[in-house]
Amino acid sequence: MALAKAFSIGLYGLSGTVIEIEADISAQLPAFVLVGLPDASLAEATSRVRAACSNIGHGLPSKKVVVNLSPASVPKSGAGFDLAIAVAVLAAMQVIDQPSVSGAVFLGELGLDGSVRAVPGVLPAVLAARNAGFERAYVPQANLSEARLVAGIDARGVTHLAKLVGHFRDGVGIEDGTVSAAAQDGISGLSGSQLDLAQVLGQDFAVEGLVVAAAGGHHLSLIGAPGSGKTMLAERLPTILPRLSVEQSLEVAAVESISSDGQAAIGLNLNPRFVAPHHSSSKASLIGGGSGAPRPGAVSRAHHGVLFLDEALEFSGTTLDGLREPLESGRVQVNRTGGYAIFPARFQLALAANPCPCGMLGVVGKDCRCSYPAIRRYVNRLSGPILDRIDIRLAIRPVSIATAAGLGASAVDSASAAQRVLLARKAAGERLAAHGVELNAHLPGPTLRKHFKPQPRVLRELDRMLAAGRASMRGYDRCLRLAWTLADLDGSISPKIEHVQAAVALRGTDDLAVA
Amino acid sequence: MRLTKREFDDYLRPLLPEADLEIEPDRAFALAAFSFLTEPSDLLPQFLSEWLTPEALLDLVIDRADAQALAATLPAQALEAVEDKLGDGLGVIWGNALERWTPRLNRKSLLDSLAWMVSGASGLSQPHRLVFQGSDSYPLGLDDLNTHRPGVLWCIGQSRLLAAETALAVVGTRQASRYGSSVAADIAAVAAQAGVVTVSGGAYGIDAIVHQSAVQLEAPTIAFMAGGLGHLYPRGNLSMLHAIASAGLLVSEVAPFVTPAKWRFLMRNRLIAATAAATVVVEAGKTSGALNTGRTAVGLGREVAVVPGNIDSARSIGCHQFLNEFPGDVKLLARPQDVLKLLGAGVPDALTVKGLGALESRALDTFGLTAIEAWEVQRLAGLTTRETQIALGSLEMQGLVERLGTGYRRVLLEGG
Numbered sequence: 001m002a003l004a005k006a007f008s009i010g011l012y013g014l015s016g017t018v019i020e021i022e023a024d025i026s027a028q029l030p031a032f033v034l035v036g037l038p039d040a041s042l043a044e045a046t047s048r049v050r051a052a053c054s055n056i057g058h059g060l061p062s063k064k065v066v067v068n069l070s071p072a073s074v075p076k077s078g079a080g081f082d083l084a085i086a087v088a089v090l091a092a093m094q095v096i097d098q099p100s101v102s103g104a105v106f107l108g109e110l111g112l113d114g115s116v117r118a119v120p121g122v123l124p125a126v127l128a129a130r131n132a133g134f135e136r137a138y139v140p141q142a143n144l145s146e147a148r149l150v151a152g153i154d155a156r157g158v159t160h161l162a163k164l165v166g167h168f169r170d171g172v173g174i175e176d177g178t179v180s181a182a183a184q185d186g187i188s189g190l191s192g193s194q195l196d197l198a199q200v201l202g203q204d205f206a207v208e209g210l211v212v213a214a215a216g217g218h219h220l221s222l223i224g225a226p227g228s229g230k231t232m233l234a235e236r237l238p239t240i241l242p243r244l245s246v247e248q249s250l251e252v253a254a255v256e257s258i259s260s261d262g263q264a265a266i267g268l269n270l271n272p273r274f275v276a277p278h279h280s281s282s283k284a285s286l287i288g289g290g291s292g293a294p295r296p297g298a299v300s301r302a303h304h305g306v307l308f309l310d311e312a313l314e315f316s317g318t319t320l321d322g323l324r325e326p327l328e329s330g331r332v333q334v335n336r337t338g339g340y341a342i343f344p345a346r347f348q349l350a351l352a353a354n355p356c357p358c359g360m361l362g363v364v365g366k367d368c369r370c371s372y373p374a375i376r377r378y379v380n381r382l383s384g385p386i387l388d389r390i391d392i393r394l395a396i397r398p399v400s401i402a403t404a405a406g407l408g409a410s411a412v413d414s415a416s417a418a419q420r421v422l423l424a425r426k427a428a429g430e431r432l433a434a435h436g437v438e439l440n441a442h443l444p445g446p447t448l449r450k451h452f453k454p455q456p457r458v459l460r461e462l463d464r465m466l467a468a469g470r471a472s473m474r475g476y477d478r479c480l481r482l483a484w485t486l487a488d489l490d491g492s493i494s495p496k497i498e499h500v501q502a503a504v505a506l507r508g509t510d511d512l513a514v515a
Numbered sequence: 516m517r518l519t520k521r522e523f524d525d526y527l528r529p530l531l532p533e534a535d536l537e538i539e540p541d542r543a544f545a546l547a548a549f550s551f552l553t554e555p556s557d558l559l560p561q562f563l564s565e566w567l568t569p570e571a572l573l574d575l576v577i578d579r580a581d582a583q584a585l586a587a588t589l590p591a592q593a594l595e596a597v598e599d600k601l602g603d604g605l606g607v608i609w610g611n612a613l614e615r616w617t618p619r620l621n622r623k624s625l626l627d628s629l630a631w632m633v634s635g636a637s638g639l640s641q642p643h644r645l646v647f648q649g650s651d652s653y654p655l656g657l658d659d660l661n662t663h664r665p666g667v668l669w670c671i672g673q674s675r676l677l678a679a680e681t682a683l684a685v686v687g688t689r690q691a692s693r694y695g696s697s698v699a700a701d702i703a704a705v706a707a708q709a710g711v712v713t714v715s716g717g718a719y720g721i722d723a724i725v726h727q728s729a730v731q732l733e734a735p736t737i738a739f740m741a742g743g744l745g746h747l748y749p750r751g752n753l754s755m756l757h758a759i760a761s762a763g764l765l766v767s768e769v770a771p772f773v774t775p776a777k778w779r780f781l782m783r784n785r786l787i788a789a790t791a792a793a794t795v796v797v798e799a800g801k802t803s804g805a806l807n808t809g810r811t812a813v814g815l816g817r818e819v820a821v822v823p824g825n826i827d828s829a830r831s832i833g834c835h836q837f838l839n840e841f842p843g844d845v846k847l848l849a850r851p852q853d854v855l856k857l858l859g860a861g862v863p864d865a866l867t868v869k870g871l872g873a874l875e876s877r878a879l880d881t882f883g884l885t886a887i888e889a890w891e892v893q894r895l896a897g898l899t900t901r902e903t904q905i906a907l908g909s910l911e912m913q914g915l916v917e918r919l920g921t922g923y924r925r926v927l928l929e930g931g
Contacts, residue, residue, distance in 0.1 A: 202890075204890070204893075204900040205889050205890060205893075205900055205903075205904070208900050208901065208904070223921055224921055225921075355920045355921055361920045395888060395889060395921035395922065396921070397888065397890050461909065461912040461913060462912060464912070464913075465911075465912045465913075465914070468914060470911075470912075470914055470917075498905045500908070500912075501904070501905040501906075501908035501909040501912065502901065502904040502905050502908050503908065504907075504908030504909070504911050504912050505889070505903075505904040505905070505907045505908035505911065506904065506908075509918065
């Protein structure tokens with residue numbers, strides 16, 4: 001048979017397309033031609049496949065080999081198709097049997113000696129294969145652990161092309177039991193982290209604020225003088241967030257899979273991630289995109305976790321503005337001429353900033369050296385639409401003062417706080433289920449005001465504040481959301497006056513620096 | 516010479532503040548006449564007013580009565596007091612006084628001045644008023660000047676400001692530095708927020724900054740003019756002075772067409788010092804007129820403070836010397852907010868709030884005039900974290916505190 005085919009998965013962003021790889025061998029001038037919209041790295045597959053095949057003793061015939069990647073309209077990139085191309089060609093050469101390879105997808109990069117190397121994106125690719133109805137997936141041995149995270153498909157690890165040929169020709173078992181211990185049970189990250197809220201000194205207000213943020217999924221800002229411990233607090237936010245569900249964890253792993261180099265072991269880590277990009281980050285690295293194949297940014301790696309922007313106002317304005325879409329929709333869409341990629345990005349934003357460029361504005365007993373215009377320029381880097389979404393604003397006490405005052409450790413430890421958060425989220429989840437959201441922070445303003453308005457008596461002062469122009473409508477909504485979260489934490493059925501009052505103290509303002 | 520009923524209705528009644536309509540017409544006319552006849556430094560009319568009504572004295576002047584005629588109207592202790600206090604016999608004093616006054620004795624000119632006030636020829640639409648000594652609108656503080664008090668104040672604007680209980684004088688050099696300007700503006704803002712009337716001289720520099728800040732903050736401010744209201748000076752500040760007339764008050768103790776001559780400035784300063792309960796000298800060179808105001812205020816027993824400056828700043832030398840000149844009497848203003856302490860107001864009335872819950876009251880009591888952080892409130896009030904949050908949230912909702920940086924500060928006037 002001079003015509004054969006094998007299947008692989010083309011990834012664009014996180015979504016995979018089944019790529020049918022046809023190989024045809026015909027009696028013409030010897031050549032190896034690859035058609036069907038390959039990019040540069042994929043076009044080089046011809047050389048790798050030719051060398052790999054000949055080095056395992058199945059050199060290509062002196063004929064014309066045409067490999068077609070179909071559908072031709074889908075842009076394809078990377079070396080992940082090498083294995084599938086080799087299989088298709090070997091099947092066309094009748095080295096291996098066409099029917100035996102038909103129900104499987106092949107993923108992996110070939111070395112010239114025929115070894116199969118790890119590639120990024122195996123998890124989403126295998127997921128796509130399963131969804132397309134494939135029963136088996138042959139993946140690089142190094143990526144087997146992540147492929148195994150996908151239930152309902154038989155994933156096999158391949159170390160060498162020769163072994164794969166042996167497997168199909170002679171029915172030799174391909175090893176599938178040597179998966180690393182971590183991937184064996186498929187779950188990691190349940191062990192406790194070194195970080196604990198109890199390690200935080202003298203920040204009772206901020207710790208309380210963190211618990212509220214965790215319980216309601218509220219985005220938060222931490223404002224304080226340099227060195228006051230903003231990062232220390234933010235790092236501990238994931239320790240009080242609930243563990244990810246297996247499903248959420250898979251979504252995160254998929255993002256990690258395509259952003260990895262393929263070498264790192266991707267497991268099912270149930271810990272919410274803490275992603276802290278540096279303030280010099282480009283827009284592409286923060287939001288996603290980049291040259292060539294679209295890659296997920298920090299916002300997607302923080303999916304279901306915490307995105308911490310330290311020195312948030314040192315990020316460039318356009319970079320920060322890129323946060324608007326993911327904050328709004330929980331995802332990022334990267335548009336390209338050839339199509340678009342969608343990455344999930346439902347993260348909890350924690351941003352830390354000094355109150356002004358010198359950091360001393362409003363710090364009692366310190367002098368701010370900044371001019372008023374300098375402060376305005378500084379705080380204006382965060383545009384209104386982003387500030388709008390920051391429900392909680394925490395003032396961070398300079399830690400030196402806290403230690404000097406002999407203040408003890410926080411009375412709250414991560415384990416007990418996490419328990420409170422879990423209970424509050426459960427209460428909120430039950431109440432909000434009918435409205436398609438899980439967390440108070442995700443409740444749209446109109447729904448909030450229509451369905452979740454506490455008694456007028458409770459809101460009287462807040463209404464008055466709005467009427468007097470001391471709060472904006474958005475500020476009002478923020479207070480309402482926070483009041484619900486505070487009520488959830490207290491096990492109260494609906495917010496009481498004290499919850500609204502505390503919400504006002506916690507709420508974020510339209511101006512980051514001053515009230 | 517006295518006004519007919521009709522003349523009174525035409526020339527004087529329209530100039531009387533509502534509270535003062537009961538005033539004796541003859542007395543009012545006589546006081547107006549003396550402000551026309553005499554220089555501000557001339558204390559004789561006020562000195563004699565203890566025994567002799569202004570209208571009787573005016574009659575004597577018009578009659579060019581001799582000293583015997585005057586003496587006949589005075590009791591014996593008055594004659595002693597004249598010798599005692601004025602250092603000369605009544606004959607000499609009266610002779611000199613007549614020599615000074617009679618050349619200005621011109622009924623028509625006086626009526627023209629009054630007519631100028633009534634007609635609105637000044638071009639300003641605000642009320643034009645005459646506030647007479649002894650009337651309800653007359654500033655209490657000016658009575659402390661005794662015989663140096665003016666018999667009448669010529670006003671354009673809100674003359675009721677003169678009766679304000681606490682006024683703060685802020686004075687300083689005309690060549691204000693950037694530092695002085697910003698401090699003056701801060702002080703004016705603190706006063707504005709606390710509802711305190713600011714008083715100054717309408718001159719360039721510190722005076723102008725104080726008035727302007729008040730005008731911008733729509734807070735009351737009073738400018739005492741050295742010349743008559745028909746000669747607003749300095750001309751460069753004209754638009755600001757007009758703005759003061761609408762937001763506050765322009766005052767002069769001399770008739771409208773009296774020119775702002777040099778000696779009149781020094782006399783004017785005593786009015787600023789006496790009207791205000793406290794005087795702050797922001798910046799003053801070695802010989803600045805602001806120091807004259809300050810010294811007068813010290814002499815009157817008013818609260819006086821100076822703003823410290825650089826040791827090598829020529830514009831602060833006067834302040835520093837002044838501070839050393841009256842140790843104890845002159846204080847150093849460490850922060851702009853301290854002017855409220857100076858006024859003895861401590862915390863203005865607007866700050867006493869009724870109907871607050873226990874948590875809120877405890878939290879609110881921890882606030883001074885500067886911003887403090889939530890954890891400081893917690894520490895000082897002895898509340899839990901949650902209670903502090905509740906209290907601060909409630910106070911913020913009620914507009915009693917507001918956020919500043921990472922902390923909170925008290926809002927001095929609701930909505931202000």
